[in-house]
Each structure stands twice: as C-alpha cells, then as structure tokens.
Amino acid sequence: MYNRSMRDESLTEITISYIKALFAGSSDGHDADHSLRVYRNAMRIAEGYPDADTDLIVLSSLLHDVDDHKLFHTENNSNARTFLKDNGISKDRIEEIVTIINSVSFSKNKGKTPETIEAKIVQDADRLDAMGAIGVARTFAYGGKKGRSLEDSVQHFYDKLLLLRDTLNTDEAREMAGKRHEFMVQFLEELGNETLSHI
C-alpha cells in the first residue's frame, strides 16, 4: 500500500472526473460544481495555513458530498472509501479523509467544531458556498426542486444562512464571508421591498 500524493496532479484530475460522473444530472446545489467550489474555497483558505496537509484538504473537499444521504443511499461513506481504495490511498489516510468528510456535515457532526485544521478548513469552505449570491441561487434551486414556497426558502436564510458567518473556524474564511453575508442581507431587504403587499 502506498500513498499517492497530490503532487501527482493526476489524482486531483481523476477525483474531479469521478465526481462529475457521480453527480451527472444533479442540479439541486449538491452537485459536482458545488464540490469544485468548495475545493477552490478550501485551497484559498489553506494558503493561510502552510502546515496544513494539502493532500487531505484536496481529497476531502472534492469528495465531501459523495455519500450525501440526500443523493446517495450509501452506508459508512462507501462511495468515498471505494474511490480512495481503488486509487491506492492507504487505510490510515482513508480514515483521516472520512473523518474530515463526516465533520463537515452538520447532521453527522451534531454541530461540533472539527478538531483538525484540515477539517476546519473544509467545513468553512462548504459553509462559504451556502452564503452570498451562490447561497441565494442554491437555496432557491433546492427549494424549487422540493416544491417549497418562496416564503419557506426565505425562512431558510433566517434559520441557517445568516447564522453561518458566526460559525466559521478560520480568520481567512471569516474575511471571505463578510461580503457574502452583506449580500444576503441586502438581497432579503430588496426582496422584502419588492414583495411587500399593499392593501
């Protein structure tokens, strides 16, 4: 058993091809494009942490939704485990990656702060993609798919998305989140103005 490294660029490419095939036809906000954005956010945050294990961040960000229960009926992260094993990643590394993936998910993590810097970075990267203009787009895409009313989708901002800024782990992500948070506040204000009912 050996550990392939991300310095082997092709593993990143293989992982991207894998998620594109896996999420083909999915467009509700949990798709390959979301995973790619989370990956890019994570790499940006990671620039502030030269000691963080970049290989772990690349694989766990790209694979963080491949066992999402809303899309896949897998047990024990079997999509991620199978993909990593098939690509020569060692058992120990697979456990590390799965631990990061599971600490990103609010439902699996029960809202606890992740322990490692790699997990903190990936969690922040995922949360950033639920904020800002992309957060607005994803909320209404998902709401539409679920048949939710405009009102219910708007409620999601107050229940969750406007609270995200204060849950971020890293200064880098907090900095990236500032503009996104403000945009959501402005969006809701403008939406309120435009939809205000006059008697």
Ligand code: NI
């Ligand atoms: Ni995600």
